Amino acid sequence: MNNPGVYEIEMVKNTFRDLIYDPQLGGGVFEDRAVKAIIPGGVSAPWFGPELLDLPLGQDEVGEKGSMLGSGSVVVLDETTCVVRAAWRITKFFSRESCGQCTPCREGSGWIERAMYRLEHGGGRMEDMDLLLDLCDNIAPGLSWPPQQTTICVLGSSIPSSVHSAIKMFPDDFKAHVLHGGCPHD
Amino acid sequence: MTDVIRTTVSITVNGRELEVKTGELLIDAAERAGEYIPRFCYHPRMEPVGMCRMCLVEVEGPRGATLQPACYLHVNDGMSVCTNSEKVKKAQDGVLEFLLANHPLDCPICDKGGECPLQDQTLAHGSGETRFVEEKRHFVKPIEIGELVLLDRERCIQCARCTRFSAEVAGDTEIAFSGRGDLIEVAPSPDKPFNSVFSGNTVQICPVGALTAKPYRFSARPWDLEQVESTCTTCAVGCRIAVQSSGNRLTRVLGVDSDPVNHGWLCDKGRFTLDSVDQNADATDVLDPATRMVAPMVRVNGVLEPVSWGEALDAAAKILRDASATPEGVGAIGGASLTNEGAFAWERFVRGVLGSDNLDAQFGDGLDPVLLQALPRATIDETASAKTVVTLTGDLREELPILFLRLRESAVRDHHAIVEFAFGPSALRPVARLSLVVRPGEAHLAARCIADRADAPTGVAFTNEELFEARRLIGESGEGVVFVVGRPNVAEDPRVLEDAIRRFAERFPDAKFLVALRRSNVAGALDMGLSPRLRPGRGFELTSKGRDTLGQLEALRRGDQKALLLLGGSLLGNVADVVGATSALEKASVIAVTGHGGPSLAFADVVLPAAVAHERSGTVTNIEGRVSAVAAKIVAPGSAWPDVAIAAELAEQLGQSIGLTSVEQTAKTIEESTGYPALSVANDELHDGAVVGRLDATSLRHALDPMAFPGIRSAESVGLASYTGATVETNAVDSVHTRPATLDVLGHAPNLEVPLADAYSLRLVVSRRLYDRGVAMQGSPALDNLIKATTLSLNHVDLDRLGVEAGAIVRVTGAQGSVRLAVQLNEEVARGSADVAFGTLSATGEDALAALLDPTSVISQVRVETR
């Protein structure tokens, strides 16, 4: 973003586009790059594509589209972003945050993190996408929104959001990582 | 309209309507209805934590069916549950796969292999192939976290059973989780090794091979093991156990969940003492308690030589015949380690064949058995559920460990009040509502003050505030109060405690008593009449002039008694006055009937080898009077016989008969002649036994924790139906011999003169340690090095007064000599008194008690010199 920061704006009255492009607010994407994806409300939230830029910033509106405003921290991934790396880093955060009490979160976050690391750094396999989706499903059954959970707390059900979104929205990026034997952006 | 309290609710499980107990956990309710829900972290004797997520099931709710942990959910009326849907299966399989992700491929070298729930469930549900291609998590392979337990963190599935057991059940702090995420690990405390006396329980309840017990590691494979259910006789709690063997070698003891007794737990001494039974048959030093007696022996030219049974019985008969020329010339000491049947046989032998009333199963370290019989008795359950428990005992964790666990739970979970007569250090102190400090020679004074609402006399350790609080907690009539009574200090005249007990019994008619005598089957031996004034089946005969243990030792020294039959070889290890006992044995002709060696055998003229625990069947009786079965799992070494056979043959040799031919027929005779439920218990597989004299002996068999017997006994094979025990009653024949004693037969309480303590002396407390120099410890290599040297424990006030530092070596002088001991600071020792352990030696190998005990006085006093 040109103006990353904390903004207080009225709910529902503004859209994602307002937030990102209004000169008083985000001021547009750095170097005028195109928006690739938006994480609407913190890294626990499923991602949106640019087609939802005109969605109002309201709880219900975002909820209806299958994500949440959550913490209100909107992350914009531009066209140069590697979504595999982004999802990996988010997973790594969760893996470190896991308190380790319950199995799906403790083991699931670590497993997914390691598989994502492998994809990003070479060693990815085509079947990893199905594997990752299934591991996500074993933490948040059905991968629906709002999520169901096999874990004790919602940290667990937050883990799949980024990986699931990335694979569903950008399968070709994953394939490219496999074929390229690592991150093509490097 | 009266409110009806519903004790059941209806729920639906897999479309089936069930009536289940209000408020119980779904996992239990479903299991009783035959729907077993897989689990790892749930344990029926601990609070659920919902951590492993293996028990996820679908529960209907306002937002449709959601996955919820069955171990963490209490049933509600109308609850609808599905345990076998595709969604449930997928969730459970997912959890299993996650658990295996980082799990090492150790099965072939893992102790748990063959009885591992993780292995079993993987075989049953797992995919057979791993999707986990990443590097597994690595830890240094097993680390020793205590003397008996090793931890392999790679195998740990973080179920928190071990840490919960330690914190919740045992109250120990030596192990806890550290770290987070997938690097979370069970970690031993940095400054305190995991040497809890309950450590073995964590190994038993660990659902995987992460925790292993040093004595069992790599020693057997579960599929080679056979097991029988039996009763632990290492102390008098009488925990139910499964005894496992491979061939004729004992391999392992596991706790069985007996609802009225041990809840599945065992102490480490009971669990790991099995080597003392089957590992020392080749040893030859008869003075070593570890050595098994495998052949009869007769002393020839001063040396014990192995002989045939015929020769040995002949020699024994000769000694007894010669000595019983005068009617009081013979007697027997011991018998607490026998079965009820063995004790009954020897009682018949001594009274019927030798015509003597000189017999005693206690070693002068117990209490007046007629008084104990006269007390209204409480069961362990009644004690654990009493609103107030008053303990007049030593440290129960050291004396009767599982009773300690039950009382601790009652205080911590149910908030019942424990009023402790604090004679010295005690593990119950942190959970006791009141600790009334009493020095040696003061317990009866405190009891009188409580009973008579009197003020504390000057000079005692307890205060008026403590007396007031004790009275308040005991109440007017003692309703709902249980007194736990034992022998906290072997250096104190037993009449001090007996006087206190009597006061309480007379003053609080509604109170009950749990008799906490700690040695093995001492309760059964007394019930079988092994005491001068007792008769089999809880009868008594007050006119008896028979001698108890101390009386016999005295008579032997005087020369009035010539011969002594030792039932069990451990007299010298168990009497307080070793000096006096040794000079008695020097003068006596001694026949020792024993399975183990011991210092007493230095004086034996004949040794008759006996079968010991796990080699003999029959019944035993625990502290609460519960009769339960013991089983023979292996064959006794060499030519050792069961006691019933030895007593019967010795009688034959003397040309008489005790009318007993086998253990079973003995049990039958006991039951027919006294009503004591020996045969019903032995035959009926009464899992939890039966309490003597109780009409309400029905007991519910608690669902076994299937993980306690992984692979060997699953919930399915054991069955979860409730179990109803037999109803038993002693024959209330109205004759002086079989009517149980009451308080009024006891006559006047004696007047006790407690000597005044002089300002330079400390009153001696000789207290018990679980890890003492007894057979159970010394005979088991795993336990032997856990025995600690005796120290002199003092309060800081006395330390300061004497001007010594903790750790200093001092010379302690008592009535019979002096001994050098290291000083230890312990604030739980009352000011003006000093605590020394019974049955252990000083760091330099000296027997402190032999020097410090004053057998002629009500209390013993010692002086400490710093140079």
Ligand code: SF4
């Ligand atoms: S704990 Fe069970 S699954 Fe793990 S290595 Fe041991 S036997 Fe195998």
Ligand code: SF4
């Ligand atoms: S060591 Fe065993 S009991 Fe303890 S948390 Fe690990 S798996 Fe559970």
Ligand code: SF4
């Ligand atoms: S408490 Fe007593 S009966 Fe129970 S295991 Fe320990 S020694 Fe055996």
Ligand code: FES
């Ligand atoms: S979460 Fe229920 S058994 Fe572990």
